[in-house]
Amino acid sequence: MAVNMPDNPLLPDRFFRWFASHGWQPHAHQLALLEKARAARSSLLIAPTGGGKTLAGFLPSLIELSETPASHPKLSSAARTLRRSRGLHTLYLSPLKALAADIRRNLERPIGEMDLPIKVEMRTGDTPLSARTRQRQHPPDILLTTPEQLALLLASPDAPFLFRDLKRVVLDELHSLVISKRGDLLSLDLARLKALAPQVQFVGLSATVANPEELCDFLVPGGARADLVFAREGAEPDVSVLDFGAEMPWAGHSSRYALAEIYKLIERQKMTLVFVNTRSQAEMVFRELWNINDKNLAIALHHGSLDATRRRKVEAAMGAGKLRAVVCTSSLDLGIDWGDVDLVIHVGAPKGISRLQQRIGRANHRIDEPSRGILVPSNRFEVLECRAAVEALARRTQDTPPLRTGSLDVLSQHIFGMACGGGFDADELYKEVTSAAPYRKLSRKDFDDAIDFIATGGYALRVYERFARIRKGADNIWRLTHPRFARQYRMNVGTIVEAAMLRVRLIRGSSKAQETRGGVARRGRMLGQVEEYFAENLAPGDTFIFGGEILKFEGISENEVLVSRTKSAEPKIPAYDGGKFPLSTFLAEGVRKLIAEPEHWRVLPAAVRDWLELQALHSELPQPGNLLVETFWRGGRNYLVCYPFEGRLAHQTLGMLLTRRLERAKLRPLGFVATEYSLAVWCLGDVDGAIAAGVLSLDELFSEDILGDDLEAWLAETALMKRSFRNCALISGLVERRFPGMEKTGRQVTISTDLLYDVLRKHEPDHLLMRAARADAATGLLDIRRLGQMLARVKGRIAHRSLDRVSPLAVPVMLEIGRETVYGEGADALLSEAAEDLIREATSDAEPERPAKPTGTRTRLRRRAVPR
Amino acid sequence: MLYWPDERTLIVSDLHFEKASFFASRGVMLPPYDTAATLDALARLIVLYEPSRVIALGDSFHDSAGGARLSPENRAFLLSLQAGREWIWITGNHDPERIEQIGGEFCENFSRGDVVFRHQPGDGAFEIVGHFHPAARVSVRGRSLRRRCFASSDRKLVLPAFGSLTGGFNIRDVVFSTFMGGDFFAHMLATEQVFSFSAANCLPD
CATH class of the missing domain: 3.30.70 (Alpha-Beta Plaits)
Structure with missing residues (x-):
């Protein structure tokens, strides 16, 4: 790396001195991104956690914004004039609001210390209306936001003004954005940005993925792939599987047997992250750790159902180094740097290698030191899975899923947004939409069906023409028929459909749930949220574990679950789901291989080895x-x-x-x-x-x-299919997430999407939303x-x-x-x-009680008497 | 629905015809098949029981303008169902006024002997009403089931909503106890049967 010359043409003096004043040198990948920016190329940076990824993404923009045309006259004559525009220069998109806030703090340092004339602002759902209006009229140089907020900005008539001069879009944690419908929406928005600002460069920042070319493809709409830049890989992670010999459980996911050992590990480190796969597991592990916490170590809990202020507190305490351990779920998966983690313990099966690698990367954010991880399987099959994962990690294999095919419900939402933003020409929009990688193969028929769906619901029975929300004018432009529909769009934007959540509120216990109804005396502390379907299965008096304590269910009032404290020691209702990942195909193969190859069993604990040997025998x-x-x-x-x-x-x-x-x-x-x-x-x-x-x-x-046929017949009845349909109905805007002004009347007024599903299945099984729901089911819940x-x-x-x-x-x-x-x-x-x-x-080697057979021989196709 | 053999009277409640088109007029494009589906279900009952009188307990249309939105086919079908029998439209809070060109007679309430039919409960000795869309929830082996139901006490009988796009309102809500008068029962609709529970044994939502 011959980068320490002060006259490095890529890095201006001011920046070089800034790096030097901290005793740093720019990473090779940071310079590589600068070079790509100078060549007006879009690029995708693949870097492990802790590699200075974010600064790499912003450095080109900071430099361009610090250079005025006067100081670099030779640049102002080029076609790619680097000038301080009055418009937005750089747009940063992150999957999380909290991550955007973190980035803002990180950017303040170089900007402040070098005294750069750069204005950075954030835009999230919490940004006050006045600030949002100002941002549209007088945009900052750098705007930090989320994909949903971008969709809203693009659906406003100000979009062309706002984005005309856009120079760069930086997409953080791209690997996590592309795997869901959020990625579909993002791809459509990138296509729109590219149409509004043909000069724009896209910079993607991503963790290691199985197929980086796909991400390059995703990043730049229209087929001109981004260039790939790899950061130097970090030190080999040091990952092992906890071995418990004969105690290894046969089934279950509780890992209870390993808690004492986990506690000992926590004791020996300054800071440990304990990752688990589900929220209920997080609750259980947290509670059990506190039961044996004789030393009173500061152990905290972090998962997506907990109240946001509680989570922020935990995050702040982590950053301040006040905690010894945090039990967490995927809620701590993404990029924010929460202090110095010494060890990651992963409880339960890893499910996927790439996710495991990112989690382990949380231990030690310094790139040259190995991050340490310990896997704690909760049953015998999970031992095999953990083993397969360790081997795959050593080979640096990845198993991120392939790029999605864009879904039709998201497309519909986007089309509605484009109509809100001043209208669209169908031919042009089709061209634009199909420039987005997930929609490259979208047929014109599906596209037209989506327009029709937004206009009148897209029903064969064409009875809603007079109520159409959008209509094509004489100039061929599709526009809203009434401005109120823009509000409808804004209220329903986004693709994240949480299972309907109910807030959990702590009240004083009452013998009769009735007393808590009717709006009287039920103000109490908010604890967080649970899925509606979980709450619906509770009967008053049932106890369950939440936020580390056992609570008694008192009843549901409007959209709140009312609970009280209880003295019972064991929760009656064992668990509620939340965040279950399927086993990745790649890991499944690893497990299959490990089982089939006895010569590799020596890496397994004796109990598991014996188990497999017995299987071969019996x-x-x-x-x-x-x-x-x-x-x-x-x-x-x-x-x-x-x-x-x-x-x-x-x-x-x-x-x-x-x-x-x-x-x-x-x-x-x-x-x-x-x-x-x-x-x-x-x-x-x-x-x-x-x-x-x-x-x-x-x-x-x-x-x-x-x-x-069997599948078709079953799909007709299954609740899973109805859940898929519900998501599509909400995302596409067939039903509204909430009705303006109607929140108070509670859950009874929301239209049951189950009823709509039944109606459509009977009358229009091929409706756009039925197609979307079936496509989802094929890869998702089913x-x-x-x-x-x-x-x-x-x-x-x-x-x-x-x-x-x-x-x-x-x-x-x-x-x-x-x-x-x-x-x-x-x-x-x-x-x-x-x-x-x-x-x-x-x-047992003993004879079974029923009809005898020679032990250990193979008994193929033996008839047995039917014991009734 | 309820059938009164002695009177050869079929009683249905809360049909909410044209609910989907009402939402469509507000920009929420629900599938426009609800009216036809509700009519089909009603027609099957009429064929089965051949009643001499049909009473609709109010909220037959989702809104007063709903009658005007009926498709010509559905309107013709609805009128054909009325041929040869008495047809009573009781007005409801969704459809408080007389609706033109849908046949039948309109009234706020209707009585036969001691029994009063009306949309919302009043202070009569025995009333058959609609309006509330009652639904009950029970817990069976750790799973909870929620179904539309009749709610009955010795003074009131509340019919479930018949309309194909109508939801349900839990009978454990405090509202029911205000007019049912003491203990009452939920008769839950299953696919082929009705199951009765004491309301006190049903779960709130």
């Missing part, structure tokens, strides 16, 4: 190319257990479909349960016998056509795409084992049975009783 090991299906009788039911390793969502879908087929085969299925790795279906009928007699063919049972790929892969390669008892590998999924439906006291005792039975049965 049944067989699933192979990467096949699908192992085991059948056995237990307690009067014939179980079918298979091991697709495709994640819980895909398995649930498969479970629903298999049950339908088994029903038709008259095998009387009773239920199923899915884990990340396997699926168990149980029947009253004799599945074993049907297979042996050739009446039931497993090849046919698992054939791809299961995704045809994971149909992944299921389809799996079925294609194992076609004709199904390995069946008819066993006389549960196999070792089947124990974890068998233990999940009943876990979701059994509530109340005693459920745990029942479970552990059942658990011990199963484990004894699977591992």
